[in-house]
Amino acid sequence: MCGESGCNGHKSDHGGYRQSRYREERCECHFERGGRLLPQYLQAFLLLLLSAKPTHGYELMESLGSFGFTDQNIDPTTIYRHLRRMEEDGLVKSTWDTSGAGPAKRLYGLTPEGEDVLQSWAVVIRHDMKILGTFLEQYDRMTAGSR
Amino acid sequence: MCGESGCNGHKSDHGGYRQSRYREERCECHFERGGRLLPQYLQAFLLLLLSAKPTHGYELMESLGSFGFTDQNIDPTTIYRHLRRMEEDGLVKSTWDTSGAGPAKRLYGLTPEGEDVLQSWAVVIRHDMKILGTFLEQYDRMTAGSR
């Protein structure tokens, strides 16, 4: 059974998209949500973390764990690319930090536009939660008694 | 200002992805979530609707409104493609319905695998809601007092 949190255990031994990139090899559990949902919200979480404290990509990657993101859910590549993209769009601004040990870090901080967009995300996430809540209500009503 | 639910009103007059497909024309409100988040959950909602009653794509499209999906959020194309894909994967099964007025309808019904996957979605959505809840908690704590 694959590591997918929604997989209720069928046959094969992989992780949906992650270890099977071609149609023919897809997980027999038929559940392919993989790591593709939450990454859509990734920008929101990055902005929230940066609004608390300016940091660099590597640390952000680790901080995401505190939100329930697992290593399997997010790829470092995705984070670095999001951050560069957000800088292009003026949501964050970066400077190189060569102090401290190890390789240079690219320190990111929120811009005023970034704060605006973070606020927009809060609106959207509140809305999405309502919709998802409706889903669960209907699902629970549907399965009540039958299990 | 664009129609995006998260757009808090800046300058340009479009809808993020929807009316601006090229980088150069992107919405100046910097908020581009567009209709791209909820479509990720679309399979879940389609399975839920089909578990209540077998129907066809066009009706499913209209039923999604009852969940809070707006016309702007979902494209008919996406639904039809999802349904065909789900049939390929054995989650649903279709038959042509030529009775009744108008063009033929492709009637979809859930398979046992489809029911399993619907259950998986419930698990995942419950999990995602927790994560999104944490986001809002942190955000509200962060903005408490400052507005």
Added chain:
DNA sequence: TCATATATATGCACTTTGCACTTAAAGGGA
């Protein structure tokens, strides 16, 4: 010296999506 941890990045294949457009059947109005 070599392995490991930290830190960032690129190239490629693949998937999903939105938009424009096509195809059809049925019904209504001029």
Added chain:
DNA sequence: TCCCTTTAAGTGCAAAGTGCATATATATGA
């Protein structure tokens, strides 16, 4: 009759996002 609208399903294409393999570089410790 011709045309328009509604219902119903689909195709083709370009753009965007993602995972994985891989590259690069600095510092630390065995």
